[in-house]
Amino acid sequence: MRFILNWLLISIAISIAAYIVPGIEPFGQADPWLCFAFVGLFLGLVNALVKPLLTIVSLPVTILTLGVFQLVINGLMLELASWFSLNLLGAGIAIDGFWAAFFGAIVISIVGGILNMVTQDAQA
Numbered sequence: 001m002r003f004i005l006n007w008l009l010i011s012i013a014i015s016i017a018a019y020i021v022p023g024i025e026p027f028g029q030a031d032p033w034l035c036f037a038f039v040g041l042f043l044g045l046v047n048a049l050v051k052p053l054l055t056i057v058s059l060p061v062t063i064l065t066l067g068v069f070q071l072v073i074n075g076l077m078l079e080l081a082s083w084f085s086l087n088l089l090g091a092g093i094a095i096d097g098f099w100a101a102f103f104g105a106i107v108i109s110i111v112g113g114i115l116n117m118v119t120q121d122a123q124a
Contacts, residue, residue, distance in 0.1 A: 003044075009115040010108070011040030017107040018093060023100030028091025035091045042092075043081035043108075051077050074105035 015036045018024045026035035054073055055062070062069045079101045085092030095101045 005119060007037070007040050007044055009112060009119065010043055011036045012115060013108045013111040014039050014043070014093065014104075016111050017104040020107055021100055021104045023096035024104045025094055026092075027086065027094035028089075030091035035085075035093060038085040038089050039081050039092045042084045042088075043078065046077050046081045046084070050080065071102065071106060074109060075102040078105045078108065 011033075015033070018026060018032075018036070026032035028035055030038070051073065054076070055070070058069060058073060062073075075098060079095055079098075082093050082095050082101075086094075095104065
């Protein structure tokens with residue numbers, strides 16, 4: 001049940017990022033909400049499988065930049081999730097470049113954190 005809730009929250013955060021950040025938009029033959037759901041699924045998988053390894057490898061750079069490089073990693077994870085979604089399922093989000101992914105990842109992190117706080121308060 002928690003997996004489905006996290007998937008829904010990530011999908012909502014991606015849709016808000018697509019609305020706020022220029023350069024991120026739904027792409028493919030599916031409805032926009034389905035595009036956001038596909039990317040949300042792949043973002044959850046990429047964050048669970050690839051991001052920990054990449055975080056460990058980039059730890060020296062993250063320490064040197066006082067954690068700012070973690071934002072770059074989040075942007076790369078969003079780009080990777082978008083790539084998987086578009087190439088495996090044919091629908092997802094189109095990201096115009098690195099800066100769109102960078103700012104989109106920031107928006108997704110903020111909105112996702114707020115949504116997680118709201119749902120944890122509701123479950124308590």
